[in-house]
Amino acid sequence: MKILVFGGDGFCGWPAALHLSARGHDVTIVDNLSRRRIDRELDSQSLTPIASMDDRIAAWRDVTGTTVPFHNIDIAQDFDALTDLLATQRPHAVVHFAEQRSAPYSMLGPAEKRYTVSNNLNATHNLLAAIVSTGLDCHVVHLGSIGVYGYGTARMKIPEGYLNITAAGDSEEPVNRDILYPADPDSIYHMTKAQDQLLFTFYNKNDGVRITDLHQGIVWGTQTEETKRDIRLINRFDYDGVYGTVLNRFLMQAAIGYPLSVHGSGRQTRAFIHIRDTVRCIAHALDHAPEQGDRVSIYNQVAETHRVLDLANMVSTMTGADIEHVPSPRNEPDENELSLTNDQFFGHALQPITLDQGLMEEIRNLASTYAANCNRDKIPSTPTWRSA
Amino acid sequence: MKILVFGGDGFCGWPAALHLSARGHDVTIVDNLSRRRIDRELDSQSLTPIASMDDRIAAWRDVTGTTVPFHNIDIAQDFDALTDLLATQRPHAVVHFAEQRSAPYSMLGPAEKRYTVSNNLNATHNLLAAIVSTGLDCHVVHLGSIGVYGYGTARMKIPEGYLNITAAGDSEEPVNRDILYPADPDSIYHMTKAQDQLLFTFYNKNDGVRITDLHQGIVWGTQTEETKRDIRLINRFDYDGVYGTVLNRFLMQAAIGYPLSVHGSGRQTRAFIHIRDTVRCIAHALDHAPEQGDRVSIYNQVAETHRVLDLANMVSTMTGADIEHVPSPRNEPDENELSLTNDQFFGHALQPITLDQGLMEEIRNLASTYAANCNRDKIPSTPTWRSA
DSSP: OOEEEEETTTHHHHHHHHHHHHTOOOOEEEEEEEHHHHHHHHTOOSSOOOOOHHHHHHHHHHHHOOOEEEEOOOTTTTTHHHHHHHHHHHOOOOEOHHHHHHHHHHHOOOHHHHHHHHHHHHHHHHHHHHHHHTOOOOOEEEEGGGGGGGGSOOOBBBSEEEEEEEEEEESOEEEEEEEOOOOOSHHHHHHHHHHHHHHHHHHHHHHHOOEEEEEEEEEOOOOOOTGGGGGGGGGOOSSTTTTTOOHHHHHHHHHTTEEEEHHHHHBBBEEEHHHHHHHHHHHHHHHHHOOOOOOEEEEEEEEEEEEHHHHHHHHHHHOOOOOEEEOOOOOOOOOOOOOOOOOOTTHHHHHOOOHHHHHHHHHHHHHHTTTGOGGGGGGGGOOSSSOO | EEEEEEETTTTTHHHHHHHHHTTTTTEEEOOOOOOHHHHHHTOOOOSSSOOOOHHHHHHHHHHHHHOOOOOOOOTOOOOHHHHHHHHOOOOEEEEEEOOOOOOHHTSSOHHHHHHHHHHHHHHHHHHHHHHTTTTTEEEEEEEGGEEEEEEGSOSSBBBBSEEEEEOOOOSSEEEEEEEEEOOSSHHHHHHHHHHHHHHHHHHHHHHOOOEEEEOEEEEOOOOOOOOOOOGGGGGOOSTTTTTTHHHHHHHHHHTTOOOOEEETTTTOOOOEEHHHHHHHHHHHHHHHHOOOOOOOOOEEEEEEEEEEEHHHHHHHHHHHHEEEEEOSSOSSSOOOOOOOOOOOOHTTOOOOOOOOHHHHHHHHHHHHHHOOOOOOOGGGOOOOOOOO
């Protein structure tokens, strides 16, 4: 299958592109290298030494004989280049990771809020408008977020995208309907994913675009089978307070003897998935495209849920690291339950990787190996959700 | 009250600015004159001869002694100018009309789709981000649209913004909750208004911004008490197939002896409000600002609902005009019911202007007076929702 991977230089996009290439798909990467630009802007960088895009592609060619072409295009800005690319390549499917993906970054200040809104919505909308204007029948697989559901309000096992509701109607019979699960995002970033859902619903309804939206939990892990094959293929490992995800940060903190920083009570429940499952889920979604006329397919791309404090205790027990409670920079409930349906991926099709000591050790070893690259000043999460 | 009116040169924004000024508020208009630019782009123009902004302001000063300052700022693009203006003026309230407001325009092609999404979402988001970054406690009144609810799916009297639903929960007791009425927009334009709702919900929840969102029906009429006071104050009258609203188009068609063009069956039900009620509702909303801590206030700003064919018959009876059914360019149900709650405005506070013959006559006279300005080629509605 011919597949364009938008955002194929990022933490999920890069290993997904390689995994799809390894499975025999004809993969092309499109990226504007914005994640590397933001690294420079924040004066932070991946703990692991990530190679240039040229070197990454050369390495993949060296180990597999396959070339994955790369196009440097900002799809949020350059609609003509995007349209030309789609018209020339005529992909069967596109995978859309080309969005700013950090909630703390999206709350840093007005410039970062505005960038996140404009970049993410224009990227998604340009892609949909270009597919329609080029007349492609192309399956769009998009990386959404569990954060669209919100953390404060569920009181139910959250379904996969659609909620069946009952409301009083005009007749004696109440109205019963499937609706998009009511969005309740807790950051600007997550809000853009909820707004993306409205773009998908409209283009699916009006133009018949076939779309799969994957509401992913917090990713942990770094390497996949493919990124391990050459040092130049190594994946990003973000440990900083803006882009680092919680479990990876704990493991890195343990590796360098820094207390595990738990925000607030730590009784916030979050959903997790290993990066190797991320790439498997993307492949699965591509193999199970919706048919013409189907509504938007929505999957919850999560393996398990945990309280943040329980994760910290687990890592502490494993490593002897101390735990430090710090004030939460976020504006969200200090404690929440979170339970998610994930049958479409993990009910029968796949077996998820769950928190496994061996895999955690692998990450901690990786963190130890590159500990010299760590700038301890970058560890605290400084962006606050509200000004004081 | 010190009020900034964003989009104060437009069809609703201009008469609203004058009405608020007439009521003694300290009004400043902010606009990038984009509606005049789009007139040139489409080679169409208002049937009524609209004066330049300088002449409009001079006329209002001549008849009232009051100056309404005007700032030419594109708030979707120039965040610094917007922030400076808010920081300098420190308004008590802002009225936000600064969005591309035609559904057919938003469906013309990829450029117009992209402009509508980027302009509308960045305008709304910049305004909210600027209010937060300047630390203003400022009431935001926004013109939304009944179109966020959609036309195909209600089977109920649509409430004002929030729907009480029941869904299966974790315990035996079902979950009962107020949610934003599930959006089901039928055009890119209406979709942006649904996406705006998510912006409002987030900024209200995270930053405590006080917001009123007015879901308005199709506006008819042209003049208000204020715009009638001087020929240079006259309001826009759009009759073209892109910006003209249905009832005004029928009246103009009758005035020039052009058959009333009904799209499809004409059994589509739509909601209507007179422009004089629009400006009264805006004033009412400003006088009834939500308190700190309140959720977003949502009103249905509509007076009545009618089937399009019934309107055509009404105008035909009045004028003898023929009715012509033309294929609908839209992708929407050919027939729908529409019933809307509007108690907050019209339950007790105000009495709406309904389609009575006297007012119809007034518009017909206006259309007749300026019939010579009409370019008949611009009457058909050419933008189609899907390419053939």
